[in-house]
Amino acid sequence: MAQVAKGLEGIIASETEISTIIDNQLTYAGYEIDDLTENALFEEVMFLLWNLRLPNEKELEDLNEKLFSYMTLNPRMYSHFEDYATDKVHPMTGLRTSLSYLAHFDPDAEVFDEETNYERAIRIQAKVSSLVAAFSRVRNGKEVIKPKKDLSYAANFLYMLRGEVPSKVEEEGFNKALILHADHEFNASTFTARVAVSTLSDMYSGVTAAAGALKGPLHGGANEQVMKMLTEIGTVDNTDAFIKQKLEEKAKIMGFGHRVYKNGDPRAKYLKEMSRRITDETGQKELFEISCRIAEIMKEEKGLLPNVDFYSATVYHSMGIEHDLFTPIFAISRMSGWTAHILEQYRTNRIMRPRAEYTGERDRKYEPIEKR
Numbered sequence: 001m002a003q004v005a006k007g008l009e010g011i012i013a014s015e016t017e018i019s020t021i022i023d024n025q026l027t028y029a030g031y032e033i034d035d036l037t038e039n040a041l042f043e044e045v046m047f048l049l050w051n052l053r054l055p056n057e058k059e060l061e062d063l064n065e066k067l068f069s070y071m072t073l074n075p076r077m078y079s080h081f082e083d084y085a086t087d088k089v090h091p092m093t094g095l096r097t098s099l100s101y102l103a104h105f106d107p108d109a110e111v112f113d114e115e116t117n118y119e120r121a122i123r124i125q126a127k128v129s130s131l132v133a134a135f136s137r138v139r140n141g142k143e144v145i146k147p148k149k150d151l152s153y154a155a156n157f158l159y160m161l162r163g164e165v166p167s168k169v170e171e172e173g174f175n176k177a178l179i180l181h182a183d184h185e186f187n188a189s190t191f192t193a194r195v196a197v198s199t200l201s202d203m204y205s206g207v208t209a210a211a212g213a214l215k216g217p218l219h220g221g222a223n224e225q226v227m228k229m230l231t232e233i234g235t236v237d238n239t240d241a242f243i244k245q246k247l248e249e250k251a252k253i254m255g256f257g258h259r260v261y262k263n264g265d266p267r268a269k270y271l272k273e274m275s276r277r278i279t280d281e282t283g284q285k286e287l288f289e290i291s292c293r294i295a296e297i298m299k300e301e302k303g304l305l306p307n308v309d310f311y312s313a314t315v316y317h318s319m320g321i322e323h324d325l326f327t328p329i330f331a332i333s334r335m336s337g338w339t340a341h342i343l344e345q346y347r348t349n350r351i352m353r354p355r356a357e358y359t360g361e362r363d364r365k366y367e368p369i370e371k372r
């Protein structure tokens, strides 16, 4: 019997130059995430992931121009949002549909040369934030807000979502969150994107498949579940009993554990500090205290540490963002990684087609239906 790597653990499925984890530190094209989080704009990180180098001033200016010009959506998308609202679909379900629908409005949808694919990555990155913001506004009966020129990508999303230009502090915090979530080697959604386009299918197919994979609670969907858990717990005093009960039931505690990081997720420290600050500023200190108590219990009981999804939940909540938008926001950031990996897959492609160890029945013969 062949050795089966359940969940593909430890399997090196392909090569990549985009990101990796070295000594528990996440790096994008050789830059440590700490360096980028403290210094960069998310727009620079997008460029870095796509080009494997940082942009110069002119290149960044050009990228900003393009992002802004592509942010406006075809109004036919809006009627879609009304349907999502009527059908009460989860925003991740809506986003998955919309990412596929974006292809209808791409004049070069069936052109696949490198230059057009690169342009398409910018186009999709620009539109994904407008999609999430517009869907939220439509379902809340508010008018859709067009992007504002000269706002950063982070500020423009918050502006389109809430109708007010965010404060500098909020913009900086959100920019950091976008950088921290941008890429992560062969995580499940990125790998899904690469598998989809390894058939030489188009970029819209890749990102739609990736969004479907991100939605699951074992991956990007965990951030919304974290907030659900914190809301259910309600007070610090309830925390121990709640978590211990869940662990006795062998339930997974959302926001903890990781396939690769066994000594802690290097992104979590930034989100923890942001969570501490913002919950304090918005008078929601207890949410942070509950989070810290859960982290203590999980470390003591299971030796597990928070991952990127744990503290991001309280950060987004304290920014007044609806809980079911947390995973779509993750998708806005991860779009940069998905599209970078899709471009890399095209450059180095071989169709992804592993084998399976067959454990089913053998040597059966067809029986006529009346004999079964």
Ligand SMILES: CC(=O)SCCNC(=O)CCNC(=O)[C@H](O)C(C)(C)COP(=O)(O)OP(=O)(O)OC[C@H]1O[C@@H](n2cnc3c(N)ncnc32)[C@H](O)[C@@H]1OP(=O)(O)O
Binding pocket: 007, 187, 217, 218, 219, 220, 222, 251, 252, 253, 254, 255, 256, 257, 258, 259, 260, 302, 304, 307, 308, 309
């Ligand atoms: C952006 C991201 O995708 S980050 C991850 C977001 N997902 C979550 O936060 C969901 C909760 N976490 C998990 O489900 C897992 O830790 C994953 C999916 C992240 C990683 O899964 P795997 O690498 O397959 O780890 P696996 O599930 O085998 O866990 C190993 C052991 O730790 C336990 N464990 C892992 N995570 C948790 C958790 N969050 N709560 C309780 N126990 C856990 C498992 O039950 C298992 O115990 P066992 O050996 O007694 O059966």
Ligand SMILES: O=C([O-])CC(=O)C(=O)O
Binding pocket: 181, 183, 184, 186, 187, 188, 258, 259, 260, 307, 308
């Ligand atoms: O890498 C993973 O398995 C999950 C993760 O942390 C991410 O996608 O950011």
